[in-house]
Amino acid sequence: MNDRPSLEPVDDAELMARHQAGDAAAFEEIFRRHRDRLWAVALRTLGDPDQAADALQDAMLSAFRRAGSFRGDAQVTTWLHRIVVNACIDLTRRNKVRAADPLPADEDRRLALADPRVGEPAARIAERHDVRAALATLPFDQRAALVLVNMEGYSVAEAAALLDCPEGTVKSRCARGRARLAPLLRPLWNPDDPSSVPSVSGPEQTQGGDPA
Amino acid sequence: MSSTDPHLDLDVLADHLEGLTGSPERDRIDQHLRTCDRCSALVADLQGVSSTLAAEPAPAIPAAVSARIEQALAAERRDATTHFDGHQVVVPLDRPRRRRAARVLLAAAAAVVVVGVGGTVLRDVGGGGGADEASTAGGSADQSSAEPDSPKAARDSVESYDTDGDVSSDERADQENPLRSAQSKALVELYAPQSAADPLRERAGCVGRAVGDPGWQGTSYSVDLDGTPGAVAFLGDRATTKAPVEGILVSCGDEPRVEGRHRIRR
Numbered sequence: 485m486n487d488r489p490s491l492e493p494v495d496d497a498e499l500m501a502r503h504q505a506g507d508a509a510a511f512e513e514i515f516r517r518h519r520d521r522l523w524a525v526a527l528r529t530l531g532d533p534d535q536a537a538d539a540l541q542d543a544m545l546s547a548f549r550r551a552g553s554f555r556g557d558a559q560v561t562t563w564l565h566r567i568v569v570n571a572c573i574d575l576t577r578r579n580k581v582r583a584a585d586p587l588p589a590d591e592d593r594r595l596a597l598a599d600p601r602v603g604e605p606a607a608r609i610a611e612r613h614d615v616r617a618a619l620a621t622l623p624f625d626q627r628a629a630l631v632l633v634n635m636e637g638y639s640v641a642e643a644a645a646l647l648d649c650p651e652g653t654v655k656s657r658c659a660r661g662r663a664r665l666a667p668l669l670r671p672l673w674n675p676d677d678p679s680s681v682p683s684v685s686g687p688e689q690t691q692g693g694d695p696a
Numbered sequence: 697m698s699s700t701d702p703h704l705d706l707d708v709l710a711d712h713l714e715g716l717t718g719s720p721e722r723d724r725i726d727q728h729l730r731t732c733d734r735c736s737a738l739v740a741d742l743q744g745v746s747s748t749l750a751a752e753p754a755p756a757i758p759a760a761v762s763a764r765i766e767q768a769l770a771a772e773r774r775d776a777t778t779h780f781d782g783h784q785v786v787v788p789l790d791r792p793r794r795r796r797a798a799r800v801l802l803a804a805a806a807a808v809v810v811v812g813v814g815g816t817v818l819r820d821v822g823g824g825g826g827a828d829e830a831s832t833a834g835g836s837a838d839q840s841s842a843e844p845d846s847p848k849a850a851r852d853s854v855e856s857y858d859t860d861g862d863v864s865s866d867e868r869a870d871q872e873n874p875l876r877s878a879q880s881k882a883l884v885e886l887y888a889p890q891s892a893a894d895p896l897r898e899r900a901g902c903v904g905r906a907v908g909d910p911g912w913q914g915t916s917y918s919v920d921l922d923g924t925p926g927a928v929a930f931l932g933d934r935a936t937t938k939a940p941v942e943g944i945l946v947s948c949g950d951e952p953r954v955e956g957r958h959r960i961r962r
Binding site: 505508511512515516519520521522523524527533536537540541544545548549615630634635637652655656658659660662663664665666667669670672673 | 705706707709710711713714715716738741742744745746748749750752754755756757758761762764765766768769770772773918
């Protein structure tokens with residue numbers, strides 16, 4: 485997002501070839517090109533900036549070492565996404581991250597860490613907070629499916645390949661995830677509806693629901 | 697959804713929107729939605745979820761996180777860097793084990809160095825390498841008559857030496873097929889620039905195959921020789937030892953040649 489345009493109009497595949505040939509700068513350029521999107525996947529999937537940072541670093545080092553497993557017929561971005569998604573899954577399993585971990589107490593600091601943009605209207609930040617907090621109430625599998633399909637724009641087939649599960653499973657996870665999110669997010673488009681659930685009120689949510 | 701409640705719950709509607717409901721129920725749901733405002737509102741909510749998620753601005757990676765990862769990548773690169781003959785060897789990281797390969801390659805045996813010109817003609821650059829002393833192959837390269845159009849001359853140039861440091865000129869045996877005849881040896885092929893498209897050529901500089909005895913492995917890496925592209929081929933027996941025993945440094949200019957070779961002490 486803040487990247488300067490590359491000095492050379494080299495595509496990802498060429499950069500990957502250079503990296504495979506030992507060009508020390510090639511992979512770092514690949515990382516710079518895609519870091520924002522990969523970060524978004526990690527952060528949204530894991531819901532925690534510190535964990536997202538760990539997962540993304542693990543993924544990038546893994547990709548750096550395993551560049552030989554990259555096939556030229558795949559998009560570099562897809563390949564990187566898969567590695568990031570796998571890192572998130574691994575980290576989740578390792579840490580036994582609970583799907584409904586309450587947001588940390590120092591939410592302001594975490595929000596600042598997660599999103600360095602400043603000067604944004606408070607209402608907009610509040611809205612994003614709502615969405616992220618709502619996502620955090622989902623089981624990992626549902627959240628990962630929704631992040632890829634609804635937020636990252638992958639097709640169901642692509643998400644299934646990334647998550648290594650059948651397409652029907654992706655659809656089902658997305659459907660159930662949306663069903664859970666609907667009452668939580670409804671205030672965003674129905675602010676005056678008294679039946680709306682105020683902010684996040686998932687059963688496991690114990691704190692951090694108020695974005696103010 | 698219970699039989700007494702005509703309305704549909706969110707899970708059913710969400711599955712329905714994903715096309716996960718079977719045919720009889722699908723029709724029933726569609727029919728219900730045509731007349732039920734309450735359930736239609738739930739459908740709108742579900743669609744609102746999708747559009748809200750899609751509209752979320754992607755968070756930019758924090759500078760601190762990005763910097764940390766770039767440092768980790770740089771450290772990984774440093775960790776993978778090795779040196780040979782005072783030159784920094786660029787180790788490509790394209791395969792899971794390749795990063796380790798430079799350190800992991802093997803034990804001694806013999807090596808045959810063959811320089812190919814145009815990929816067909818071989819030119820001798822072999823030199824006797826003592827088991828424990830470094831030697832350059834330049835001297836013996838002189839005995840090769842570089843005749844780019846004569847494969848025969850090339851074959852004559854093959855030279856080998858054995859693990860114990862005894863140079864054995866087994867040129868006749870190598871004539872028919874240097875690769876095959878080198879069963880008990882390792883062989884490195886160098887290719888002239890014009891043969892860059894040779895399928896046998898590895899990526900590192902002008903080094904082609906680096907092969908040999910069963911169990912032998914050869915891996916080549918790029919080296920910068922004061923501005924001239926070069927390569928070093930590490931040879932060794934992966935099965936028996938964790939380190940390369942032989943390194944062959946070549947320059948990859950217009951006329952690829954061996955600059956030196958060393959037994960690598962472990």
